[in-house]
Amino acid sequence: MLSNYSEPPETQEDLLTRAESMAGHNLAEVAAVTGDEVPRSLRRAKGWVGIVIENYLGATAGNRAVPDFEKLGVELKTIPLDDTGKPRETTYVSTVPLTDIEEVEWRESPVYKKLQTVLWVPVQAGKETPIGERVVGRSLLWSPSEEEEAALRKDWEEHLDVIRRGYIDNTTGRDGEILQIRPKAADASKRTWTVNEDGNSIMTKPRGFYLRTLFTEYLVRRYILGVSDAEWG
């Protein structure tokens, strides 16, 4: 059943217990505990689902650049699922570094660090289902396996190589098998500094790393629905 937790979770086990308590309850119920108001649409409340679940679980970070559960080193990510159980949206991971990247290494990168330990919380998100009636699913506390890390790293290295060479403006959302780069800003007019192929400073769109739905669908099926490799598909 739902509880009103006044303090941040002390342990990962505590966090998982809290997450499990949401399973089967809808967002109106969770928001009633946290005191958040349920919007009629997410159009002007795009981060609402994530915020409510953060509030319920006792996340401490706010919008500071630290893990959601700082003491536990755990990031929280919600996964919006359509009525067939597939992710409706990609998952934002971090800003794409565009300056001072000559010597950045994978294990020091924000992508690696943010994905070290993630609490994935699936949430029903069929577009006909009113926000408050959307049901929270079973959560997964995950750290990447060797294979998963290798796949993430391969995409990251390829993206970083392109950026280091000064070709960020040649990248599109089509690049990367599971980790893609897309614009991430308040609007399309925003610009930030980077270095072009001649070594000159130029302005370009701020961008973010996103996990393709292919990857989060894999996580849901493999670890939450318990689909084995043998019965894949």
Next chain:
DNA sequence: ACGTGATCATTT
């Protein structure tokens, strides 16, 4: 200005 949380909306 930029980082937090993401979803919207146009294109393919």
Next chain:
DNA sequence: AAATGATCACGT
């Protein structure tokens, strides 16, 4: 219909 590019709100 899926995927890419654009966008929204709030906090520091």
